[in-house]
Amino acid sequence: MASEIETGSKYIPEMAQKEIEELGSSIKAASIKVIEDNIERMKKTWKNRAKSMEYFDEISNLFGQREKEIREQKEVGKKVIGYSCIFAPIELILAADAIPVRIGSGWYDTAKLGDRIMPVEICPVIRSTVGAKMVRLSPYLELSDAIIMPLTCDGRTKLSEILSDYKPIWYMNPPRVKDDPHTLTMWKEEIQVIKEKIEKLTGNKITRQKLRESIETMQKATKAFRRLQDLRKGSPVINGRDAMLVNQTSLWDDIERWTQKVNELCDELEKRVEQKEYSSHPDTPRVMLTGTPMLWPDSWKVPNLIEESNPQGVVVVDEQCSGDRVLYDPVGVDEWIMSDMLAAVGERYLMACTCPCFTSEHGNEDRINWIIDRIKEYKVDGVIYYVVRGCILYAMEYARIKRVLDKMNIPVYYLDTEYTREDVGQMKTRVEAFLEMLEARIDI
């Protein structure tokens, strides 16, 4: 009897090739339009936009230059390793001469496709990624030879199952409690296992020298990233959306070239600081974003709203695993010995992370501290707590963080939304009211 029931059936129903192509190309065209539109809007708000931003505009086109490059490199024999979230050890991928790309999806249209097989209560980031897979939209997801899937939130855990129909999935099991000594031991073993898998796939052994080089490459990227962040601490010389875009391109760009380009951008911006050439008026309310990752291109709707509304706000910092948290922490190596480097890489991805998937009896205090520090460092006037429907972890932490922010006398606004463009008008009114309140507070 049991054999008649197909236990290993796939999640995603077979779709006709024609439907895939038609849907895919129409969504792709819409997406390219959204990308162009976003860049256009950024240019409009930031009148004398820095020249170095052009590079990032180009690389932000998900179906453009970078896709071509990866394809070319794949033909030469390089492997592409996708990852779904920031727990994946990039240094190890780089050390094996593979290309790391992030596969999370920010397309609204594909979220609707995902609705076909998943209830709408599910986090739209997951639904969107599934939808993108259905029509083979995401070039990075399609090009990856294997996908590293850290099982952080419930959505990603089950997403890994769905994607395993198509690609080899390497699970990583991050412990939910950071501080117990045995959890770190377990995580180090996970890192070791991933290292072996990467070595097996690429055929390149991760040597001491290679790993050291890749750690230093990432440290240089962190350095460039922090340089840009330091520029955002003063009066705005770069708008939040632009800086967010720069940070987000690091998820799929060639990291060495990205570092170089960010440094060029910083050179240009540092000159502007001297000349007091600001991107927005220095008195613009300074906003911090926190919560669910905002993925390029469609999720730009919220920062677009903030920076285009009247009164205008400027996003000076965010606390998102798609933005400022990606490159902030360096790998600190004590002894340049293989096992110590691996331990350092492992600890950097587990311990320094402020993902709400962690818990402890004191709450996720690392995240709270992160937010408090950012508010002080970047002189934040107000916090926008962005949560998409179905993002349970971020939504549940809101209450605790609101209490902390109330004590600091920092207004916080809980912005819940969906992967849809329909609520923009209504959201605009809410964001404008919040920014007006911030402006009034500054005037006082």
Add this chain to the structure above:
Amino acid sequence: MLEIIAETLRATIAVGLILAGILAILIWVRNLTRKLSALRLFIQIVSVAVIFLGLIIGPFGLDQWAYLGSAPKDVVIGTNILGRPYPDGLAVPTFACYYASGRTTTCVVWQLQSYIFPDYETSSVYLTTGLERLAIAFGLLVVMSLIFGRFLCGWICPFGLYMDLLTRLRKALKIRHWTLSERVNEGLRQARYLIIAAFLILSVILGMRAIAGIELISETELGRYLEIPFCQICPAKPLFVLAESGLGYMNLDYALSRTMGDFALTGWYLTSINIIILGVVTGGSFMVRRLWCRICPLGGLIALFSRVGPFKRLSLIKLTKVEEKCTKCGICKRVCPPQVTKVYEEKGGDVTASDCILCFRCVEMCPYEGCLKVEVAGKPIYKSKNWLKEEE
């Protein structure tokens, strides 16, 4: 009297010149030692040179023990206080071993144990009575603990340098260190105080004649039984004696002559227990960073007078942490030579632990600007910074 003044002047000039030279070298190497660990290694080497200055500048016209070869015994700094010999030098809470030649100061542990002996009480050569000197040694221990705390362990102690060199050797051989479990570390931490208690009680029993005029064990005098009990198990003594013998400053035959034999007659220069413990500690600290520091009773004494109760507030050097700047990345915990976890675990404020040797490796490696700070009398002198910037 004139002679003594001349001697003192000469000594002062020599020490002044040496200090000036060190200062000049320090300024010169400053560019090379922008990294704190390099600076620390340099200061450690300099302080070993200062502690064993007698080996470099010679006996300086003072008496020496003929049977120890040509090396000067004791005497450079603190010799002529008020015109009378004070041959052991001032007490410094580091392993500036008494048994080695040419040192300028003396380990406070030796002084605490030996000055209760009757020989010091009755001697006419010395400036003060044994108990007075005991008070001086103890006072210096408390004062220096409050001023420097375990900074002395991390930056001055010659035995610490020995362990650090072993660590550097291990790193060069590309072997990773072993970490001890928190339970073992806690055990070692507690054991320090047991050792302190044991050697102080033993010393008091052995020195009863001087203290109260009663002889608890007959014929308690120097050279018999477990006199100076701690030094007979200390790993630093054989290290310095063997090193100086090897360099020709000491006579190994003499040093070894009383090593074997009657167990109760534990010997003067080297004992079997000494050498065994040095072997164990050497092997252990090759694999475990700063192994001895975790059990060192001298470190325990310094910690007692700089990290416990009212002393904690008075101590000068402190390590502080700003809670919200910390992302708990765990780097401070991993890079710490004696595996202190308090810097990582404490939320913020004063995070100086009794195990911490104030080497500031955590401050050097912390990647968050201003998260960890070294404060001297409440004023920050060294802050963690974005160390990525330095590479330029």
